[in-house]
Amino acid sequence: xxxxxxxxxxxxxxxxxxVTLRCSPKSGHDTVSWYQQAxxxxxxxxxxxxxxxxxxxxxxxxxxxxxxxxxxxxELNVNxxxxxxxxxxxxxxxRGGPITSYEQYFGPxxxxxxx
Amino acid sequence: xxxxxxxxxxVSVSEGTPVLLRCNYSSSYSPSLFWYVQHPNKGLQLLLxxxxxxxxxxxINGFEAEFKxxxxxxxxxxxxxxxxxxxxxxxxxxxxxxxxxxxxxxxTLTVKP
Numbered sequence: 265x266x267x268x269x270x271x272x273x274x275x276x277x278x279x280x281x282x283v284t285l286r287c288s289p290k291s292g293h294d295t296v297s298w299y300q301q302a303x304x305x306x307x308x309x310x311x312x313x314x315x316x317x318x319x320x321x322x323x324x325x326x327x328x329x330x331x332x333x334x335x336x337x338x339e340l341n342v343n344x345x346x347x348x349x350x351x352x353x354x355x356x357x358x359r360g361g362p363i364t365s366y367e368q369y370f371g372p373x374x375x376x377x378x379x
Numbered sequence: 380x381x382x383x384x385x386x387x388x389x390v391s392v393s394e395g396t397p398v399l400l401r402c403n404y405s406s407s408y409s410p411s412l413f414w415y416v417q418h419p420n421k422g423l424q425l426l427l428x429x430x431x432x433x434x435x436x437x438x439i440n441g442f443e444a445e446f447k448x449x450x451x452x453x454x455x456x457x458x459x460x461x462x463x464x465x466x467x468x469x470x471x472x473x474x475x476x477x478x479x480x481x482x483x484x485x486x487t488l489t490v491k492p
Contacts, residue, residue, distance in 0.1 A: 268422075297480065306469050306482035307423075320479040354423065366411045366430075366473045368480070370423040 266291065268357050268371035276377045277345050285340040285374045289357030295319075296338040297368060298330060299354040307354055313338050314360040342376075350378045381406040383472050385483035393491045398457040400486045402470035405451060412453045413471040414444055417485075423469070429453060431475075440464070465490045 269288045277283050289296050295314045299307035309322035313332035327343045336357075342349055352375050356368035386401040404410060414426040427438025434446045444455045453470060470483040 299480075299482075306484050307480075308482070309480045312479070322479065356423075366475075366480075367413075367425065367428055369425070370415075372422045 268355055268369050270353075270355050270371040270374050272374060273372070274375045274377075276379060278379055279345055279347060281345050282341065282343045283345060283376060285342075285353050285355075285376070286337065287340070287355030287357075287371060288337045289355075290369050293357035293359055293369070294336050295358045295360035296332060296336065297356045297358070298338070298340045299356065300324070300349075301352040301354055301373070303351070310340070319360075345378045347378050350376060352376075381408075381410070381472050381474055381479075381481050383470050383481050383483040385468075385470050385486050387486050388484065389487045389489065391489040391491060392460045394462055395459050398455070398460045398464065398488065400455040400468050400470075400488065402453045402455065402483060403451055404453060404470070404472045406472055406474050408474035411473045411475055412444075412446060413473070414438065414442070414453075414455050415469045415471060417467040417469065419466070426455070426468075460488075460490045462490050462492065464488060 267290050271286045297312040298310040301307040310324050312320040316332045329341045332338045352373045354373045355371045358368045382405045384403045412429040415423045416426050417423050426442050427436045429436050429446045437443045442457050468486045473480050
């Protein structure tokens with residue numbers, strides 16, 4: 265059983281560009297959450313998708329957007345990249361719905377470097 | 380609103396001695412609480428979780444944590460540290476009606492031989 269997978273592993277972009285990161289959840293999971301982890305800090309919650317809709321959102325600007333597909337996979341898009349967007353981007357999957365333990369399984373992350 | 384405070388940014392212990400990593404939280408709603416471990420260049424791994432059942436929670440690799448509502452704490456302990464326990468540890472709170480995760484800043488555990 266594959267766990268949470270993310271692509272690409274590493275990415276280098278230039279300021280002002282746009283980037284798309286991808287995530288496939290663990291089998292049986294229908295909820296995907298995205299996090300930004302800057303060097304030396306804890307992950308910061310960006311948003312969560314369930315049933316193809318954004319269910320929760322953290323304190324991130326509208327430059328950060330996402331999408332969830334019918335197969336529960338998800339994309340994170342970041343527009344107009346800033347140097348401060350350089351970070352490890354983590355995807356986590358869980359079982360959603362009205363009864364959930366919120367137990368999340370994390371992927372290995374995508375390391376984004378903005379130059 | 381919710382927040383998590385990990386009271387120590389660095390903890391250093393000798394191999395074979397007890398480990399205590401401290402976490403205090405605040406939450407407007409009854410929370411679910413988690414501890415995750417992150418080894419260098421590895422993904423986050425769930426150690427244990429509290430979701431309103433027993434207040435003393437046992438996790439993997441000999442770790443356990445006790446939920447104390449009166450003290451709003453969820454400290455992580457292990458009776459005897461192993462070299463392989465050296466890693467970054469994160470305490471996480473999720474309000475049960477909201478689903479929005481908040482991570483602490485992390486505690487770096489160093490284990491000396």
